[in-house]
Amino acid sequence: xxxxxxxxxxxxxxxxxxxxxxxxxxxxxxxxxxxxxxxxxxxxxxxxxxxxxxxxxxxxxxxxxxxxxxxxxxxxxxxxxxxxxxxxxxxxxxxxxxxxxxxxxxxxxxxxxxxxxxxxxxxxxxxxxxxx
Numbered sequence: 772x773x774x775x776x777x778x779x780x781x782x783x784x785x786x787x788x789x790x791x792x793x794x795x796x797x798x799x800x801x802x803x804x805x806x807x808x809x810x811x812x813x814x815x816x817x818x819x820x821x822x823x824x825x826x827x828x829x830x831x832x833x834x835x836x837x838x839x840x841x842x843x844x845x846x847x848x849x850x851x852x853x854x855x856x857x858x859x860x861x862x863x864x865x866x867x868x869x870x871x872x873x874x875x876x877x878x879x880x881x882x883x884x885x886x887x888x889x890x891x892x893x894x895x896x897x898x899x900x901x902x903x
Contacts, residue, residue: 774821774843776810790875790891795823795840795848797889802843807885809878816880823876823890825850827862838862840888842876848888 798805805811809819824841831837838855840848850858862872875891 774808774810774819777818777820778816780818790893792813793854793890793892794851795876795888795890796851799885801845801847802885804842805848805888808842808845808847811878811880811886811888817878817886819878821876822873822880823847823888825862825866825872825874827859827860827866840876840890844876847878 801868808821809817811817811819820844825838826841828837828839829835834852834855836852836856838850838852838859839846849855865872876888877891878886878888880886
């Protein structure tokens with residue numbers, strides 16, 4: 772999916788009825804990348820829909836199960852520890868088959884503050900290979 776700015780539009784959340792919302796963590800360290808990929812203005816509300824790639828980071832010194840979140844080639848955060856452990860094996864299996872893993876994502880900011888991001892993962896927990 773090519774990303775698109777959706778600021779001011781009423782989101783069609785019904786598209787995500789069969790998906791759970793998963794928070795991305797560590798976004799405070801990736802504000803520059805989030806602003807770049809989401810075409811975010813310097814202030815005011817902002818919304819951006821896109822796809823995100825989930826990339827295992829087994830050499831991460833803090834967590835061997837770490838999974839980083841990448842949008843348009845930019846590292847923008849991580850899955851939380853519990854979710855990283857939950858999905859790590861499935862991501863590795865797909866990677867071993869030569870497939871990348873992606874899901875739907877939303878980057879947003881209210882009237883003030885930093886950008887945040889959440890992902891939409893099917894309730895069955897199935898991660899899908901990314902389209903090339």
